Amino acid sequence: MSGNLFNFLNLSPSMFDRLINPDNVAVVGASTNPKKIGYVVLENLKNNGYKGRVYPVNPKGGEILGYKVYESMEKVPEDVDLAVITLPAELTVKIFESVARKSRFVIPIAGGFGETGEKGKKMEDEIRNIARKYGTRIIGPNTVGIYIPSTGVNTALVVRERSRFPGDGEIAFITQSGALGLLTMDSVSMYDVGFSAFINLGNRVDVNENELLEYFGEDKKSKVVIMYIESFADGREFMKVARKVSKKKPIVILKAGRTARGGKAASLHTGALGGSDAVADGAFKQCGVIRAYDEIELVDYGRALAYGRPVRGDRIAVVTSAGGVGVVTTDYIESEVRGIGMKMADLSEETKKKIKEEVVPFASVENPIDMTAQASDDDYDGVLEALNEDENVDAILVYALFQTPLISEKLVDIITRWHRKGKKPLVVGTIGSDFALEMMKRFEKNRVPVFPSIERSVKALKILRERAKILDYLKEVEE
Amino acid sequence: MSGNLFNFLNLSPSMFDRLINPDNVAVVGASTNPKKIGYVVLENLKNNGYKGRVYPVNPKGGEILGYKVYESMEKVPEDVDLAVITLPAELTVKIFESVARKSRFVIPIAGGFGETGEKGKKMEDEIRNIARKYGTRIIGPNTVGIYIPSTGVNTALVVRERSRFPGDGEIAFITQSGALGLLTMDSVSMYDVGFSAFINLGNRVDVNENELLEYFGEDKKSKVVIMYIESFADGREFMKVARKVSKKKPIVILKAGRTARGGKAASLHTGALGGSDAVADGAFKQCGVIRAYDEIELVDYGRALAYGRPVRGDRIAVVTSAGGVGVVTTDYIESEVRGIGMKMADLSEETKKKIKEEVVPFASVENPIDMTAQASDDDYDGVLEALNEDENVDAILVYALFQTPLISEKLVDIITRWHRKGKKPLVVGTIGSDFALEMMKRFEKNRVPVFPSIERSVKALKILRERAKILDYLKEVEE
Numbered sequence: 001m002s003g004n005l006f007n008f009l010n011l012s013p014s015m016f017d018r019l020i021n022p023d024n025v026a027v028v029g030a031s032t033n034p035k036k037i038g039y040v041v042l043e044n045l046k047n048n049g050y051k052g053r054v055y056p057v058n059p060k061g062g063e064i065l066g067y068k069v070y071e072s073m074e075k076v077p078e079d080v081d082l083a084v085i086t087l088p089a090e091l092t093v094k095i096f097e098s099v100a101r102k103s104r105f106v107i108p109i110a111g112g113f114g115e116t117g118e119k120g121k122k123m124e125d126e127i128r129n130i131a132r133k134y135g136t137r138i139i140g141p142n143t144v145g146i147y148i149p150s151t152g153v154n155t156a157l158v159v160r161e162r163s164r165f166p167g168d169g170e171i172a173f174i175t176q177s178g179a180l181g182l183l184t185m186d187s188v189s190m191y192d193v194g195f196s197a198f199i200n201l202g203n204r205v206d207v208n209e210n211e212l213l214e215y216f217g218e219d220k221k222s223k224v225v226i227m228y229i230e231s232f233a234d235g236r237e238f239m240k241v242a243r244k245v246s247k248k249k250p251i252v253i254l255k256a257g258r259t260a261r262g263g264k265a266a267s268l269h270t271g272a273l274g275g276s277d278a279v280a281d282g283a284f285k286q287c288g289v290i291r292a293y294d295e296i297e298l299v300d301y302g303r304a305l306a307y308g309r310p311v312r313g314d315r316i317a318v319v320t321s322a323g324g325v326g327v328v329t330t331d332y333i334e335s336e337v338r339g340i341g342m343k344m345a346d347l348s349e350e351t352k353k354k355i356k357e358e359v360v361p362f363a364s365v366e367n368p369i370d371m372t373a374q375a376s377d378d379d380y381d382g383v384l385e386a387l388n389e390d391e392n393v394d395a396i397l398v399y400a401l402f403q404t405p406l407i408s409e410k411l412v413d414i415i416t417r418w419h420r421k422g423k424k425p426l427v428v429g430t431i432g433s434d435f436a437l438e439m440m441k442r443f444e445k446n447r448v449p450v451f452p453s454i455e456r457s458v459k460a461l462k463i464l465r466e467r468a469k470i471l472d473y474l475k476e477v478e479e
Numbered sequence: 480m481s482g483n484l485f486n487f488l489n490l491s492p493s494m495f496d497r498l499i500n501p502d503n504v505a506v507v508g509a510s511t512n513p514k515k516i517g518y519v520v521l522e523n524l525k526n527n528g529y530k531g532r533v534y535p536v537n538p539k540g541g542e543i544l545g546y547k548v549y550e551s552m553e554k555v556p557e558d559v560d561l562a563v564i565t566l567p568a569e570l571t572v573k574i575f576e577s578v579a580r581k582s583r584f585v586i587p588i589a590g591g592f593g594e595t596g597e598k599g600k601k602m603e604d605e606i607r608n609i610a611r612k613y614g615t616r617i618i619g620p621n622t623v624g625i626y627i628p629s630t631g632v633n634t635a636l637v638v639r640e641r642s643r644f645p646g647d648g649e650i651a652f653i654t655q656s657g658a659l660g661l662l663t664m665d666s667v668s669m670y671d672v673g674f675s676a677f678i679n680l681g682n683r684v685d686v687n688e689n690e691l692l693e694y695f696g697e698d699k700k701s702k703v704v705i706m707y708i709e710s711f712a713d714g715r716e717f718m719k720v721a722r723k724v725s726k727k728k729p730i731v732i733l734k735a736g737r738t739a740r741g742g743k744a745a746s747l748h749t750g751a752l753g754g755s756d757a758v759a760d761g762a763f764k765q766c767g768v769i770r771a772y773d774e775i776e777l778v779d780y781g782r783a784l785a786y787g788r789p790v791r792g793d794r795i796a797v798v799t800s801a802g803g804v805g806v807v808t809t810d811y812i813e814s815e816v817r818g819i820g821m822k823m824a825d826l827s828e829e830t831k832k833k834i835k836e837e838v839v840p841f842a843s844v845e846n847p848i849d850m851t852a853q854a855s856d857d858d859y860d861g862v863l864e865a866l867n868e869d870e871n872v873d874a875i876l877v878y879a880l881f882q883t884p885l886i887s888e889k890l891v892d893i894i895t896r897w898h899r900k901g902k903k904p905l906v907v908g909t910i911g912s913d914f915a916l917e918m919m920k921r922f923e924k925n926r927v928p929v930f931p932s933i934e935r936s937v938k939a940l941k942i943l944r945e946r947a948k949i950l951d952y953l954k955e956v957e958e
Contacts, residue, residue: 035884157852162914163882177803179852183880183910187931190912230806256803261823262810268843269802293817294807294934295910323748324656324735327709328773331741338772344740364747373636373658401662403642405514431662431774433669435641452666455773 013215019105019139020197021151022081023052028073028099029086030056030064037109037157038086042067048152055080073098081105084145084155089113089123092141096127100136107155108141114203115142115269124205131206143202144178147185149195150221156200158182169194170447171302172222174212176201176230177256177269184228184295191452192441193303196222208233210241217245223306226252226298230266239287246288247474250305250467254292255280288470290463297459300451304460307447309425310468313394315345316461317387317424318368320399321375321407325431325454326368329397332458340462344368351390359383376406381414388422395425395464397457400443400450402435412439416446425464429457492694498584498618499676500630501560502531507552507578508565509535509543516588516636517565521546527631534559552577560584563624563634568592568602571620575606579615586634587620593682594621594748603684610685622681623657626664628674629700635679637661648673649926650781651701653691655680655709656735656748663707663774670931671920672782675701687712689720696724702785705731705777709745718766725767726953729784729946733771734759767949769942776938779930783939786926788904789947792873794824795940796866796903797847799878800854800886804910804933805847808876811937819941823847830869838862855885860893867901874904874943876936879922879929881914891918895925904943908936 025045031038038058042065045054055076056069063069070076073083073095083103085092089112099106108127113120124141131138139146145155149168156165156178163186171194175181178200185198196219199212209227216222225245232238242251257266258277284291290305292298316333320326332339344367352365359382364370369387371379380398387393396418400411419426428443428450430436436452443450451457504524510517517537521544524533534555535548542548549555552562552574562582564571568591578585587606592599603620610617618625624634628647635644635657642665650673654660657679664677675698678691688706695701704724711717721730736745737756763770769784771777795812799805811818823846831844838861843849848866850858859877866872875897879890898905907922907929909915915931922929930936 157884158882159884162911164912175803177801177806179801179880179882180803180807182882183801183804186882186911186915188912190916228803230803254807256806256810259810259813259818261813262806265802265806265809265845265847265849268845269806269849294811294932295804296932296934322656322658322662323744324654324659324707324709325662325774327656327735327741327744327748328659328733330744331735331738332773334738334740339738366744366747368744370744370748401658403637403661403665405636405638432641432665433643433667436665437669453773453775455775 013211013218015104015137016212016215018081019146020148022105022153024055024078024080025050025052025153026055026057026073026076026080026083026099026103027086028057028083028095030058030069031086032064036086039064040157041084041086041155044154045152048154050152073102076102079103082107082153085109089120089141093123093126097130100130100134103136105137105139106131107139107143107145109143109145109155111142113141114205124203128205138206139199140202141205143200144182145200147198156182164189167192167194169196170221170223170306171195171299172216172219172225173198174201174209174216174225175199175228176204177228178202180228180295184299187295188299190437192444193299204233210234210237213238213245213251214241217241217248222249224250224252224302226302228254228256228298230257230269235283239283242287242289243474246470250290251288252290252292252298252301252305253284254294254298288474290466290470296456300456300460301463304427304449304463305467308427308449308460308464310471311395311425311461311465312468314342314465315392315394316342316397317345317347317390317393317395318397319371319380319383319387320368321371321373321401321404322399323370323372325399325401326370328454329458330368332455333461340458342462342465345390345393348390348392351386354386355383359386373404374406375404377408377410377414380411384415384418384422388418388424393424395427395461397427397429397461399429399431400439401431402439403432409439412442412446416443416448419446419448427451427457427460427464429454492690492697494583494616495691495694497560498625499627501584501632503534503557503559504529504531504632505534505536505552505555505559505562505578505582506565507536507562507574509537509548510565511543515565518543519636520563520565520634523633524631527633529631552581555581558582561586561632564588568599568620572602572605576609579609579613582615584616584618585610586618586622586624588622588624588634590621592620593684603682607684617685618678619681620684622679623661624679626677635661643668646671646673648675649700649702649785650674650778651695651698651704652677653680653688653695653704654678654707656707657681659707659774663778666774667778669916671923672778683712689713689716692717692724692730693720696720696727701728703729703731703781705781707733707735707777709736709748714762718762721766721768722953725949729769730767731769731771731777731780731784732763733773733777767953769945769949775935779935779939780942783906783928783942784946787906787928787939787943789950790874790904790940790944791947793821793944794871794873795821795876796824796826796869796872796874797876798850798859798862798866799847800850800852800880800883801878802849802851804878804880805849807933808937809847811934812940819937821941821944824869824872827869827871830865833865834862838865852883853885854883856887856889856893859890863894863897863901867897867903872903874906874940876906876908876940878908878910879918880910881918882911888918891921891925895922895927898925898927906930906936906939906943908933
């Protein structure tokens with residue numbers, strides 16, 4: 001239905017530019033109480049460096065955080081791109097028309113709508129009808145709203161001292177669950193992972209995942225779209241949009257509620273029905289969507305696809321300074337059971353000769369290439385150069401292990417250079433604590449796909465291989 | 480063969496007490512160069528607070544780090560429990576007899592032995608024969624040696640500023656790969672995970688995994704034994720020992736080289752042949768060994784088993800404040816494909832009533848119990864109390880998510896109390912960055928099994944269920 005509405009209003013996807021980068025924001029229900037969402041949203045705008053005009057609205061008037069407070073939406077001196085309503089559900093409905101008539105986008109934060117029963121569903125109908133009257137679009141209700149690192153718009157309430165928000169990046173994140181989304185972003189902030197946008201759909205009375213997917217499909221900044229979805233607003237429309245977007249950029253979806261019991265939990269959570277998982281799986285394949293199964297895979301795959309290149313064949317070369325890591329990696333690459341069912345490359349004789357004679361005489365030149373604890377930064381450089389010239393190699397997994405004496409921080413730059421200029425797609429694995437974490441942040445800053453365990457590194461390769469297959473498939477179907 | 484030698488010498492496993500907690504240590508090849516292992520071992524002993532007597536040995540004499548240096552092993556004033564030889568392979572062989580005759584245990588660190596070919600194998604025979612003559616036992620060669628947090632013995636060379644060593648704990652770690660072992664310990668130091676001992680077998684000319692497994696099986700401090708193994712020294716002996724130990728404490732093994740190509744890589748790495756993976760799998764089942772597939776599972780499972788209790792049935796109750804986390808968890812618990820194939824508990828009517836009426840009226844009382852972002856510490860306490868009384872629940876997975884306003888650090892104490900005194904085995908999941916990490920360290924300190932993702936938390940439950948089944952099986956076979 002939302003798909004039809006979208007067509008009916010003849011809106012362009014680029015209208016979402018005004019949501020992502022609003023000229024001005026009204027906060028309806030602004031509060032002086034630092035624990036209330038009506039304060040936190042204003043605090044977020046101030047602290048995140050939001051550069052547009054801010055209009056707090058509260059009948060009491062006055063000033064909050066240096067912003068002049070307006071007694072009603074009517075008194076706000078101009079129409080706004082975005083209005084955030086931080087009031088409880090019934091109050092939200094009551095003042096909704098006064099807000100909608102002056103706003104392009106409205107985010108009603110409150111829960112207590114459709115997820116609680118019939119009465120709530122009626123309230124949703126009410127605000128939807130008002131919004132249509134004015135051509136205003138709604139995100140939510142029952143949502144933590146949106147977080148846009150580049151423009152400083154952040155409507156989410158979490159305890160700042162116990163949670164981190166990520167910086168700017170190229171990953172667009174659309175989620176039906178606000179909490180899961182915020183937790184996931186907090187978690188990957190440990191590696192300084194960046195996002196282009198975070199949007200929590202909530203009860204989805206108006207804007208749904210399909211319009212947003214189409215928008216981020218066109219958005220130049222976003223290199224990948226990741227989604228947490230419990231149910232699709234309009235499956236047919238989704239497939240149409242996903243297929244179109246997949247040709248341009250990868251889509252990764254964590255589809256929750258894939259078991260009967262999980263589906264039941266999802267219906268209690270967001271009030272929507274999920275449908276058969278086998279159907280979802282088939283649909284994803286047809287429209288080129290990559291599937292993730294948990295919050296770790298969702299962002300790992302997003303990062304792999306945003307920073308890495310599609311892998312055009314199954315033959316992987318592995319470079320390590322720890323023999324055991326090479327063995328376990330080999331198992332994971334070759335095994336179908338606990339592994340990705342790809343192949344260890346058989347290196348050409350020339351590559352082996354080059355590595356053995358010119359680069360690292362003490363290394364094992366069978367793939368996995370084990371350079372031992374004697375490996376230096378330069379050794380890595382030489383081995384990566386040799387592998388980049390080998391026609392038997394489709395992709396490289398290189399372990400950057402910083403614990404041995406002849407390795408330095410420069411290894412990050414060396415690997416980054418091969419990632420950017422080498423002929424082969426490359427994935428980096430690293431294992432360690434504080435120092436490894438710092439180096440991961442540097443790789444992340446350089447947009448090199450890096451992962452903190454053997455399994456996660458290998459799975460990233462699988463996903464880059466899958467992306468190449470998807471592109472081939474979509475092209476084939478088109479012809 | 481080593482098993483026979485073990486019997487022949489009529490040594491008790493408790494002899495390894497002198498390796499773990501030596502009265503005195505000789506460092507043969509002591510050096511004043513801080514980059515050399517002959518210096519680092521002395522530095523480790525000093526910095527880790529090793530309390531025994533230390534005898535550096537170097538023909539030059541003098542003093543290193545305040546320790547008097549002896550010109551030869553002959554001049555060391557007493558026999559030693561442990562001698563670490565930090566010299567190259569050929570020199571190690573040359574002076575080996577002078578060391579072996581005065582030492583209970585010798586650790587020759589150098590590579591360049593059996594793993595390099597026939598000549599190296601002969602050198603191994605030579606030191607093995609000398610050791611036998613004196614009843615001296617060898618760990619290695621080609622090893623990073625041992626690390627014992629509680630006694631301060633640490634023979635491993637890594638760059639301190641780029642690597643962390645874990646603290647004291649109840650996990651015994653036996654590994655065939657030194658580097659993989661050190662990397663893994665560095666990695667979990669992020670959560671302050673502790674170890675009772677770390678022993679790198681190296682080329683295994685004498686002491687092998689079977690004797691050590693038997694020792695740690697008896698060791699009161701170690702609650703679990705985790706092992707990285709590429710090949711077994713004596714498979715038959717291993718099964719005998721493992722079966723005996725499994726009855727007392729859990730064994731987790733990462734058996735690498737499980738694919739043909741992985742096996743080949745392993746043979747190049749440690750020079751040993753792995754054998755069929757199907758055979759290993761069957762053998763593990765028979766002797767109650769739990770299998771891990773990578774470095775993350777190895778320690779996760781070790782921690783789950785060291786701190787958690789066996790789970791006696793398939794019915795899991797899940798507590799969360801984030802609905803989406805509950806849905807994904809439900810999928811992982813119930814699914815056979817990407818999941819553990821267990822069951823979500825059907826809570827009794829009484830439990831539901833208790834939770835709804837007395838504890839958290841706003842929560843979803845269907846399992847997963849979603850307490851929403853309004854959850855408080857006390858709500859968790861009440862819900863855990865109710866679940867502990869429910870006969871339909873075999874174990875509890877509780878998510879401690881610290882990002883919402885009414886949760887505090889006290890939640891760690893509340894959950895710890897239910898872990899210790901509750902009727903049901905309990906696993907904790909958490910998702911986040913800096914603050915979550917600090918809370919994970921507290922859970923770890925309290926020996927509560929805590930994991931930083933949905934999948935890892937759920938897999939810990941599976942392993943605790945597997946442990947219960949193993950205990951039943953071993954008992955049944957015995958009767």
